[in-house]
Amino acid sequence: MSLLRLISRKIANKEISVLELAQHYLIRAKAEKFNIFLTINEDELLKSAKGIDDSVDSQDQSSLLRGIPFAIKDNIVTKGLRTTCASKILEDYIPPYDATVISRLKRAGGIVLGKVNLDEFGMGGSNENSAFGATLNPIDPTRVPGGSSGGSAAAVRAGICPASLGSDTGGSVRLPASYTGVFGLKPTYGLVSRYGLVAYASSLDQIGPIATCAEDAAHVLSEIAGRDPFDWEQDATLSSEPRTNYLTEMEGVSRQKWKIGLPREYFVKGALQPELAKILEEARAALEKNGHQFIEISLPHTSASLAAYYIIAVCEASSNLSRYDGVRFGARASAHSLSEMYEKTRSLFGPEVKRRILLGTFALSEGYFDAYFRKACQVRTLVKSDFQNAFQSCDLMMSAVAPTSAYRVGEKSSDPLKMYLNDILTIPANLAGLPAASIPGGRDASGLPLGIQFIAPHFQEARLLAVGKQLEESFYKEEFDHGF
Amino acid sequence: MNFISEEKARKMASLAKLTLAENEVHQFAAQLEAILDYVSILNSVDTSGVEPLWNPLIETESKDRLREDESRKCPESILSTTSNVQDDQFLVPPVISGNK
Numbered sequence: 001m002s003l004l005r006l007i008s009r010k011i012a013n014k015e016i017s018v019l020e021l022a023q024h025y026l027i028r029a030k031a032e033k034f035n036i037f038l039t040i041n042e043d044e045l046l047k048s049a050k051g052i053d054d055s056v057d058s059q060d061q062s063s064l065l066r067g068i069p070f071a072i073k074d075n076i077v078t079k080g081l082r083t084t085c086a087s088k089i090l091e092d093y094i095p096p097y098d099a100t101v102i103s104r105l106k107r108a109g110g111i112v113l114g115k116v117n118l119d120e121f122g123m124g125g126s127n128e129n130s131a132f133g134a135t136l137n138p139i140d141p142t143r144v145p146g147g148s149s150g151g152s153a154a155a156v157r158a159g160i161c162p163a164s165l166g167s168d169t170g171g172s173v174r175l176p177a178s179y180t181g182v183f184g185l186k187p188t189y190g191l192v193s194r195y196g197l198v199a200y201a202s203s204l205d206q207i208g209p210i211a212t213c214a215e216d217a218a219h220v221l222s223e224i225a226g227r228d229p230f231d232w233e234q235d236a237t238l239s240s241e242p243r244t245n246y247l248t249e250m251e252g253v254s255r256q257k258w259k260i261g262l263p264r265e266y267f268v269k270g271a272l273q274p275e276l277a278k279i280l281e282e283a284r285a286a287l288e289k290n291g292h293q294f295i296e297i298s299l300p301h302t303s304a305s306l307a308a309y310y311i312i313a314v315c316e317a318s319s320n321l322s323r324y325d326g327v328r329f330g331a332r333a334s335a336h337s338l339s340e341m342y343e344k345t346r347s348l349f350g351p352e353v354k355r356r357i358l359l360g361t362f363a364l365s366e367g368y369f370d371a372y373f374r375k376a377c378q379v380r381t382l383v384k385s386d387f388q389n390a391f392q393s394c395d396l397m398m399s400a401v402a403p404t405s406a407y408r409v410g411e412k413s414s415d416p417l418k419m420y421l422n423d424i425l426t427i428p429a430n431l432a433g434l435p436a437a438s439i440p441g442g443r444d445a446s447g448l449p450l451g452i453q454f455i456a457p458h459f460q461e462a463r464l465l466a467v468g469k470q471l472e473e474s475f476y477k478e479e480f481d482h483g484f
Numbered sequence: 485m486n487f488i489s490e491e492k493a494r495k496m497a498s499l500a501k502l503t504l505a506e507n508e509v510h511q512f513a514a515q516l517e518a519i520l521d522y523v524s525i526l527n528s529v530d531t532s533g534v535e536p537l538w539n540p541l542i543e544t545e546s547k548d549r550l551r552e553d554e555s556r557k558c559p560e561s562i563l564s565t566t567s568n569v570q571d572d573q574f575l576v577p578p579v580i581s582g583n584k
Contacts, residue, residue, distance in 0.1 A: 096562065096564060189539075203540065237541060307524075307525045307526050311526070322500075327574050329566055335577055336578070337579070338577050338578065340577070341576065341577050346500075346501055347502065355515060358497060358512060361496045362492070362496050374536050377538055379531060381536060381537040382534060416519065417515075
């Protein structure tokens with residue numbers, strides 16, 4: 001039984017009240033030693049929990065999310081609750097509105113447990129780029145949890161909340177999910193409203209659920225995905241996909257037999273940690289036993305996609321982060337002139353953020369736009385059509401999420417390029433706008449988790465969820481300690 | 485190849501309204517140089533006749549997505565995110581300081 005289903009049943013049977021559940025997770029949140037939480041929403045959490053218990057239909061668990069505390073990545077705005085983006089420039093920022101995903105969770109009876117740590121503005125792959133200290137991997141605190149949704153993944157891994165929300169621009173849900181051994185999904189671009197997600201790269205960002213298993217991710221996705229009337233007035237990049245029950249969808253495709261493509265460019269000999277390569281082979285065998293077939297496919301523009309990403313993302317970021325100028329919100333440095341105020345205020349950005357803004361400014365500047373940004377967007381067209389061509393002959397793709405398990409804190413932080421190269425397997429799905437998930441595949445000899453990535457065609461999240469469930473049932477399932 | 489001289493890094497910082505300390509200028513110029521060197525792989529891709537993809541969702545190309553600009557009074561909630569407010573406007577230091 002999934003964790004959310006288990007908890008929901010206990011609430012319905014009066015074994016535990018919503019308030020007791022909230023207190024249970026609150027204690028864990030306050031005691032955690034991994035630098036996961038930036039802000040704990042104690043008062044509101046307990047008040048909302050009690051409100052649900054006291055309400056007339058307090059045993060109505062028709063929504064499984066009712067009474068469930070969520071950790072929310074701190075780049076998703078929460079009304080009245082500090083939202084920092086792990087940046088000094090927003091250290092005291094209190095948003096005046098809730099992100100659409102937050103309104104959706106609340107409408108389903110979910111409660112915000114607190115805001116969790118990330119790489120500043122989503123820029124990073126290790127959660128070391130936070131202005132408030134690195135988050136540590138609960139499995140081995142000398143190692144990174146991955147990023148930039150490291151806090152969201154670590155919170156679920158450490159049993160501090162049943163599910164969380166992260167965001168994924170170049171792998172930032174999938175990578176920490178892989179490094180901490182949880183299920184993490186990046187939806188199709190445009191499936192989940194970005195209203196209230198602090199923008200990093202507007203054509204790449206997506207909010208995604210992180211949970212202990214595929215089924216729970218399906219429950220969360222059902223609430224946050226799809227379009228309510230007028231949602232597109234707040235996010236014009238939202239697709240017209242309607243609200244869907246992903247549990248029904250996932251069950252609906254569970255008997256299908258798929259052709260699963262293995263992109264040869266993702267399986268370069270010697271590039272993957274040996275135990276990871278072995279896990280992929282064994283997962284393949286398990287899925288073949290389930291009746292699926294594997295074929296080799298090619299995504300020829302893979303080697304150029306990392307370069308395209310690191311132009312497109314930084315260009316969009318340099319534009320998006322120009323709003324942090326001290327005028328209307330966030331920190332403001334005292335200064336004698338407007339220009340000085342801008343410069344002193346913006347010196348509060350961390351080094352990775354500055355680096356990306358500088359790179360983006362350069363690539364968009366006079367004389368360079370065509371050579372860099374436009375060129376990268378042309379390569380993006382080719383990356384997307386690589387996938388479209390390949391999906392003519394397969395229904396899903398399988399690969400690793402990252403070349404290795406979690407590395408040690410500080411190991412890559414002095415070399416930005418080395419850090420960027422770690423994203424090579426996750427980035428193409430963001431460029432093409434495709435849904436992709438990281439599914440726990442096992443542990444290496446050091447006990448560190450290794451995730452398996454699946455990529456599906458646009459709006460086929462159900463296949464990702466279904467294959468995740470199949471692997472849990474017939475291949476490998478992670479254990480969690482949530483106190484139930 | 486020399487993509488980013490220190491002078492260029494300073495110019496970009498100025499355009500982006502970022503202050504860089506001297507040691508940062510040197511460090512960033514070198515790091516940016518390495519990244520741009522890596523990114524030059526894009527030059528080896530034949531993109532003749534390829535339309536750029538600005539956003540992966542085709543629907544966003546539709547002009548129906550846009551509405552007319554509306555002029556409204558600034559909501560209280562927006563004005564409350566800073567204390568530097570007067571008469572429904574955001575206060576800032578002089579645009580041109582005495583020295584410039």
